[in-house]
Amino acid sequence: MTAALAGLKVLDLSWVVAGPLIGRALADFGAEVVRVESGTRVETARLMQPFHGGVQDKEGSVLFGNCNAGKLGVTLDLKSSSGQQVVRDLVAWADVVVESFSPGQLRKWGLDYATLSADRPDLIMLSTSIAGQDGPWSTLAGFGNVGSSLSGFQNLVGWEDALPMGPFGPYTDYVGPRLALVTLLAALENRRRTGTGCYIDVAQVEAGVFFLSPQVAQHSYDGTVAERRGNHDAVMVPHGVYPSAAEEARPGRDRFVAVVARTDDEWSLLATTIGRADLASRPDLATAAGRRDAEVEIDDAIGAWTSARTADEAEQALQAAGVAAHKAVSTADYVEDAQLAARGHLVELPHPLHGTTTVEGPRYRLSATPGGPRRAAPTLGQDNEVVLRDLLGYDDARIAALHDEGALR
Amino acid sequence: MLEHLRVLDLTDERGLLCGRLLADLGADVVQVEPFAGSSARSAPPVADGLAVSSLFWETFAAGKRGIAVDLDDEADVAVVRRLAARADVVVTSWPRDLVEAVGLDPVSLRAERPELVYVAVSAFGWEGPKARYADSDLVVWAAGGPLEPHRDGDRAPLRISAPQAYLHAAADAATGAMLAVLARSATGAGQVVDVSAQASLGVATLGRVLAHAVGDDHPEWHQAPVKRTDQSGSGAATPNSLKKWYCRDGMIELHLSMGPAAGTFTNNLFGWLRDEGAVEEPVASWDWRTVPDRIVAGELEESELDVARAAVRAFLLTKTKAEVLDAAIERRLLCMSIFDMSDLAASPHLEARGFWAEVDVAGVTTRIPGRIAHVTGADGPRVRRRAPRLGEHQEEVLRDWLGHAPAAAAVDLEGAAR
Numbered sequence: 117m118t119a120a121l122a123g124l125k126v127l128d129l130s131w132v133v134a135g136p137l138i139g140r141a142l143a144d145f146g147a148e149v150v151r152v153e154s155g156t157r158v159e160t161a162r163l164m165q166p167f168h169g170g171v172q173d174k175e176g177s178v179l180f181g182n183c184n185a186g187k188l189g190v191t192l193d194l195k196s197s198s199g200q201q202v203v204r205d206l207v208a209w210a211d212v213v214v215e216s217f218s219p220g221q222l223r224k225w226g227l228d229y230a231t232l233s234a235d236r237p238d239l240i241m242l243s244t245s246i247a248g249q250d251g252p253w254s255t256l257a258g259f260g261n262v263g264s265s266l267s268g269f270q271n272l273v274g275w276e277d278a279l280p281m282g283p284f285g286p287y288t289d290y291v292g293p294r295l296a297l298v299t300l301l302a303a304l305e306n307r308r309r310t311g312t313g314c315y316i317d318v319a320q321v322e323a324g325v326f327f328l329s330p331q332v333a334q335h336s337y338d339g340t341v342a343e344r345r346g347n348h349d350a351v352m353v354p355h356g357v358y359p360s361a362a363e364e365a366r367p368g369r370d371r372f373v374a375v376v377a378r379t380d381d382e383w384s385l386l387a388t389t390i391g392r393a394d395l396a397s398r399p400d401l402a403t404a405a406g407r408r409d410a411e412v413e414i415d416d417a418i419g420a421w422t423s424a425r426t427a428d429e430a431e432q433a434l435q436a437a438g439v440a441a442h443k444a445v446s447t448a449d450y451v452e453d454a455q456l457a458a459r460g461h462l463v464e465l466p467h468p469l470h471g472t473t474t475v476e477g478p479r480y481r482l483s484a485t486p487g488g489p490r491r492a493a494p495t496l497g498q499d500n501e502v503v504l505r506d507l508l509g510y511d512d513a514r515i516a517a518l519h520d521e522g523a524l525r
Numbered sequence: 526m527l528e529h530l531r532v533l534d535l536t537d538e539r540g541l542l543c544g545r546l547l548a549d550l551g552a553d554v555v556q557v558e559p560f561a562g563s564s565a566r567s568a569p570p571v572a573d574g575l576a577v578s579s580l581f582w583e584t585f586a587a588g589k590r591g592i593a594v595d596l597d598d599e600a601d602v603a604v605v606r607r608l609a610a611r612a613d614v615v616v617t618s619w620p621r622d623l624v625e626a627v628g629l630d631p632v633s634l635r636a637e638r639p640e641l642v643y644v645a646v647s648a649f650g651w652e653g654p655k656a657r658y659a660d661s662d663l664v665v666w667a668a669g670g671p672l673e674p675h676r677d678g679d680r681a682p683l684r685i686s687a688p689q690a691y692l693h694a695a696a697d698a699a700t701g702a703m704l705a706v707l708a709r710s711a712t713g714a715g716q717v718v719d720v721s722a723q724a725s726l727g728v729a730t731l732g733r734v735l736a737h738a739v740g741d742d743h744p745e746w747h748q749a750p751v752k753r754t755d756q757s758g759s760g761a762a763t764p765n766s767l768k769k770w771y772c773r774d775g776m777i778e779l780h781l782s783m784g785p786a787a788g789t790f791t792n793n794l795f796g797w798l799r800d801e802g803a804v805e806e807p808v809a810s811w812d813w814r815t816v817p818d819r820i821v822a823g824e825l826e827e828s829e830l831d832v833a834r835a836a837v838r839a840f841l842l843t844k845t846k847a848e849v850l851d852a853a854i855e856r857r858l859l860c861m862s863i864f865d866m867s868d869l870a871a872s873p874h875l876e877a878r879g880f881w882a883e884v885d886v887a888g889v890t891t892r893i894p895g896r897i898a899h900v901t902g903a904d905g906p907r908v909r910r911r912a913p914r915l916g917e918h919q920e921e922v923l924r925d926w927l928g929h930a931p932a933a934a935a936v937d938l939e940g941a942a943r
Contacts, residue, residue: 168741179731182728250878251874267869280863290728290729293728325880326897328866330569333584337886337889340866349569349663357663374672446737454655461724
């Protein structure tokens with residue numbers, strides 16, 4: 117069996133989430149990915165929860181583990197000239213370079229695309245940043261909420277009667293890599309056919325706005341400014357997240373189930389399933405517009421029913437009737453979810469410090485050339501020897517010299 | 526970059542975005558709709574007076590050509606199968622029962638054409654115990670992980686007010702399609718790509734879905750802590766009400782970060798207040814990198830933090846969103862304007878980057894996001910045409926893909942569309 121990206125060599129100079137997720141996907145499908153980190157200025161994702169055993173440690177973050185599984189790890193001091201020379205050698209080795217430094221930083225080091233591609237016309241390089249490589253916002257400091265605030269998401273999550281809440285975490289970090297990946301793979305296809313590389317500039321803010329294309333287009337069309345609406349939908353009623361009964365297995369944790377009537381017929385099924393045939397037969401509730409006028413009454417009725425059973429019981433009863441419903445899955449539920457388990461979505465990998473670790477599998481199941489993480493994310497500097505000796509062909513003396521002068525930190 | 530690829534697009538609103546991405550990258554994407562029109566044409570937002578199609582359709586079907594067929598008519602379905610026999614990629618998000626009933630399923634189509642890449646986007650996956658679950662954006666958001674931890678105080682978990690779950694899945698489907706296309710160049714064979722929206726959302730939880738598996742069920746994610754100062758810089762552990770501030774024309778996201786890692790940003794903020802005479806001593810000269818230690822040592826009271834917050838609150842009320850953004854760039858502040866759709870439309874940055882494409886929507890020139898990425902050195906992604914009207918390219922698609930317009934094809938769309 118041939119892996120989809122067998123033979124592809126990738127140099128990953130990115131950090132935190134948006135950049136590393138790109139190389140993670142490439143590694144899953146057969147690419148050899150070398151991830152460069154600083155051993156002294158520890159990469160932010162290593163300091164972010166969740167941690168193995170709940171203990172903060174730079175080798176314990178499963179966020180880092182999920183973004184970097186399958187890669188080889190090398191530590192370099194990029195401020196040192198010999199560290200930069202190693203990067204130049206890695207570029208000569210690589211087909212693809214992914215980076216997420218502040219725009220302009222690589223130019224200062226002479227590692228920008230124009231310089232690197234001068235004698236490598238087949239090189240593909242992808243830069244990912246908050247706002248892009250040029251334009252008035254390109255020098256923005258890039259903390260997570262910046263992308264979701266400037267792309268409009270921060271304003272579009274929250275209750276109608278409360279302050280905007282914003283999405284969970286740095287939302288554009290989840291969006292940018294998806295657009296980056298498809299563009300990068302198209303560039304690989306283009307290179308396969310033409311022999312020519314290219315430079316790709318992905319901006320998280322723009323990726324975020326792209327995921328709000330209908331809303332921003334509506335503003336252009338008729339001036340409408342989209343507003344947050346809690347869990348309500350523009351069309352479907354009811355459409356909400358309802359409390360369910362406490363569970364012994366999850367002490368102290370509030371439980372919820374999402375319930376939606378997609379059509380008038382499904383509303384009738386929903387009302388009947390929750391023992392409210394009276395609501396199902398009421399003519400004023402036969403249409404979504406009518407139900408919207410009675411939303412509080414309907415939500416109370418659903419909530420009364422869901423509160424009297426577990427989220428699982430509610431989900432199963434409603435789905436059995438053909439009504440869209442699912443419990444709000446917690447991290448503990450995620451491990452037990454039958455559908456995710458059937459897909460083999462969570463993958464256990466051996467880990468040098470923790471025995472085993474767990475990461476997500478690929479988001480695309482390929483029938484003939486399936487992908488998946490082949491090893492846990494590297495510990496700091498874990499593969500320095502392999503990368504320098506086997507990939508770059510450095511001899512022992514050269515590696516020792518790099519070590520002695522501190523270039524491998 | 527993908528001008529050589531033909532994509533037959535059998536999606537509804539669940540998978541519509543996939544073909545848009547491939548079309549932006551150059552592929553020839555043909556959207557197939559039932560005579561009644563794709564359900565994506567009525568996926569919100571639908572503008573008043575825009576009878577034909579929603580803005581969801583007009584944006585995410587842009588770049589495609591379109592044909593319409595009667596899925597109850599065997600001759601029409603046979604035409605779709607013949608188009609599939611000329612396609613490099615078929616992508617669908619129609620229900621599995623439907624594509625199997627009409628013989629447009631992966632087994633049937635790949636039996637005729639082993640080189641075909643068949644991509645299926647669904648809520649939970651092509652098979653498995655929940656594959657036939659009734660689905661919606663909110664239900665998938667609940668099943669995939671991002672809903673549960675996201676609460677404003679004691680209220681129920683919140684979704685994003687613009688549906689997102691299937692956009693993640695459809696974008697992943699485009700990547701899956703390209704992986705299979707690249708594999709085909711080595712093996713000569715196509716394959717099936719199965720994308721589950723539920724599984725796509727795991728990476729939208731910042732690793733939370735993995736926590737229990739590694740023994741980290743930290744209660745602090747569920748409820749913001751009250752006792753400990755948040756030193757993360759991101760404000761992740763700070764209550765929402767302490768991070769939102771009013772300015773002259775809207776709201777600002779600002780977390781007064783403190784501690785050795787992120788206190789510098791708050792020092793920069795108070796530098797701005799000092800320059801404009803908006804804060805008095807001793808608060809004006811605090812070093813926010815040491816504030817947590819000084820609180821622990823008893824040198825500072827929590828109530829003194831309120832004095833600092835009050836100064837910031839009064840100051841920001843005199844500033845606009847645009848002024849705050851400019852200052853954030855100039856002075857390196859962790860302080861961000863909360864933009865709405867009108868702010869995006871007016872953004873000088875997006876304008877300077879050539880982000881927008883203009884398309885005709887029912888006679889109105891409408892700006893839509895036009896750059897999924899900026900490419901130099903190759904023909905990069907861009908919007909190549911507006912979204913198709915129902916059955917708009919019937920004859921030309923049959924001619925281009927099949928070499929002629931077969932008599933059996935139901936090309937009488939003038940009547941059918943009504």
